[in-house]
Amino acid sequence: MLPPDRPALLLAPMQDVTDLPFLRSIAAFGGADLYITEYFRVHIHSRPDPYILRSITENPTQRPIIAQMIGQDPDELVRTALELKKYPIAGIDLNLGCPAPVVYRKNAGGGLLRKPAQISTLLARLREACGELPLTVKTRIGFETEDEFHTLLPLFKKHPIDLLTIHARTVKERYQTPVHTHWVRQAVTEMPCPVIANGNIVNCQTGLNYLHSTRAAGLMIGRGAIRNPWIFDQLRASLTHSTPPPVTQRMILSYIHLLFEETARIVSDFVEQKHVQKMKKYLNYITQGQPPSFEHHIRRVKTKEEFFTVCQDHLGSDELAPDLPSENSKLFCGFSQFL
Ligand SMILES: Cc1cc2nc3c(=O)[nH]c(=O)nc-3n(C[C@H](O)[C@H](O)[C@H](O)COP(=O)(O)O)c2cc1C
Numbered sequence: 001m002l003p004p005d006r007p008a009l010l011l012a013p014m015q016d017v018t019d020l021p022f023l024r025s026i027a028a029f030g031g032a033d034l035y036i037t038e039y040f041r042v043h044i045h046s047r048p049d050p051y052i053l054r055s056i057t058e059n060p061t062q063r064p065i066i067a068q069m070i071g072q073d074p075d076e077l078v079r080t081a082l083e084l085k086k087y088p089i090a091g092i093d094l095n096l097g098c099p100a101p102v103v104y105r106k107n108a109g110g111g112l113l114r115k116p117a118q119i120s121t122l123l124a125r126l127r128e129a130c131g132e133l134p135l136t137v138k139t140r141i142g143f144e145t146e147d148e149f150h151t152l153l154p155l156f157k158k159h160p161i162d163l164l165t166i167h168a169r170t171v172k173e174r175y176q177t178p179v180h181t182h183w184v185r186q187a188v189t190e191m192p193c194p195v196i197a198n199g200n201i202v203n204c205q206t207g208l209n210y211l212h213s214t215r216a217a218g219l220m221i222g223r224g225a226i227r228n229p230w231i232f233d234q235l236r237a238s239l240t241h242s243t244p245p246p247v248t249q250r251m252i253l254s255y256i257h258l259l260f261e262e263t264a265r266i267v268s269d270f271v272e273q274k275h276v277q278k279m280k281k282y283l284n285y286i287t288q289g290q291p292p293s294f295e296h297h298i299r300r301v302k303t304k305e306e307f308f309t310v311c312q313d314h315l316g317s318d319e320l321a322p323d324l325p326s327e328n329s330k331l332f333c334g335f336s337q338f339l
Contacts, residue, residue, distance in 0.1 A: 001134060007239060008218030011036070011232075012223075013039060013093075022259070025255065025262050027061040028258060029255065030232050030233035032063065033218075034064055034065075034066070034090070038052055038055075039069060040084070041070055048067075056089055057088070064091075065090060066089060067084045067089045069093070069094060072115075091162065091163070094122065097138055097171070110171035111143070113139070116155055120155055120159070123135075123159035123161065135161050135162055138198075142170045144170060149183045157191060160193075163193055163194055165195075165220050166187055166196070178334040184197045188214055197218070203231065203324055205338065226286070227288055248320055249314070249319050250315060256311050259282055260307075272303060280298060297310045
């Protein structure tokens, strides 16, 4: 599942982002070594969401994809894992990190971190259900405080999971703080399976420094990959001592064009203005680090023509794209720990 000769590069699962059109776009620009679906919600009435299933059945990446589940009921999670096993997946992942109150209040996602005994039951049941199929976990380091990782790590050690990804923040820290790398380092030292480091990787340097400080088996990248899909190619080159490919403004423009086409292609009821609004969600990330006028103008566009005129005005050149997002933006902050 992981490259044998260098650290692995994973695309982070992101709800409403890492769907089939996004995977098609990111794979066109090199892509990751391993993918995880956005989460399948699991409850008593749930069936695997057909839209998310398409990223498995039509996986365009030529790389393995793991199916992620979020829920708290052992019977329902086992039932869903058995259903998902019928599809071409590389593993089942359990989400132990989602910080959305609507999720954690139900003791699912990050909420489970307050229930170590429940995690233990879930991992035992899922291990049995998965059989030979890899079982992986994506976790935060605690709910309220990082000290909770003292209790969580022994649980992850006790159950024979195949991969542990750590988003090294507590649930309460959500997305904005620096990450606590020493817990990842500790997990790398103690876990019998590979450990993947996640959180705040925004360019090559931040990824390499996170790897250096933790000696993790790989990196998982989310928001930084929406902003720059070439980040995987750049890191792969750095890790194999070749020259990372430069990313120009025009390349970013071509990425936006592809995203627009792919996201439009999948909807049966294409409505131009609605689609432009949808594109703004990606542009929120892509504009970070660009001159502020780009974000300002993109917020105001309504039609496809206006949208691409603004993109062309700001990105229609062969200049290098900014390597870093701005440090004080809401979507990217705290990463200076790796600079
Ligand atoms: C829009 C968005 C949606 C997310 N959805 C999921 C999800 O479905 N499952 C999950 O495990 N994490 C989810 N995450 C968390 C990311 O996988 C990742 O852990 C987090 O963004 C930190 O990594 P980054 O700094 O590289 O973005 C989401 C994050 C964002 C920003």
